[in-house]
Amino acid sequence: MQNKKICSRKKIIEIVKQLKKENKKIVFTNGCFDLLHIGHVSLFQKAKTLGDVLIVAINSDKSLAGLKGPKRPLVPQTDRTKLLAALSCIDYVVVFGEQTPYELLSKLKPDVLVKGGDYKIQDIVGREFVKKVYRYPLVEGKSTTNLIKLIVERYGKIAK
Numbered sequence: 001m002q003n004k005k006i007c008s009r010k011k012i013i014e015i016v017k018q019l020k021k022e023n024k025k026i027v028f029t030n031g032c033f034d035l036l037h038i039g040h041v042s043l044f045q046k047a048k049t050l051g052d053v054l055i056v057a058i059n060s061d062k063s064l065a066g067l068k069g070p071k072r073p074l075v076p077q078t079d080r081t082k083l084l085a086a087l088s089c090i091d092y093v094v095v096f097g098e099q100t101p102y103e104l105l106s107k108l109k110p111d112v113l114v115k116g117g118d119y120k121i122q123d124i125v126g127r128e129f130v131k132k133v134y135r136y137p138l139v140e141g142k143s144t145t146n147l148i149k150l151i152v153e154r155y156g157k158i159a160k
Contacts, residue, residue, distance in 0.1 A: 025051035
């Protein structure tokens with residue numbers, strides 16, 4: 001069954017054009033979202049309150065591996081898109097293949113760009129295409145890296 005929330009780049013560009021005609025406030029965030037955790041969900045929930053429509057863009061498997069190394073992703077992009085689309089606060093999910101969403105942001109020009117608080121404003125890719133950048137404070141101790149470390153610590157030495 002095709003999920004209507006999961007869009008191609010071409011389709012999301014069409015959708016955003018229509019939403020802008022309807023004067024909808026569009027919020028955009030992006031990331032790898034390899035192992036979904038409460039920090040991600042908190043960011044999505046807050047992002048949704050900043051506008052009418054929340055678009056989440058994720059790095060493709062190849063792009064994610066280029067950023068995080070050859071052992072990643074742990075969860076393939078098809079599964080990551082379905083997980084994100086299952087969250088009620090997310091309206092659309094789109095995959096991008098580049099290292100950053102710069103090209104996608106240059107086409108969509110959303111109203112608000114949301115990133116984690118670990119990003120400095122000057123380092124946020126695509127900020128020049130939006131009216132407002134919102135930096136969401138990180139949830140203490142919650143990160144994919146920490147989750148991977150915990151799993152390795154607890155289960156890394158277990159023989160099959």
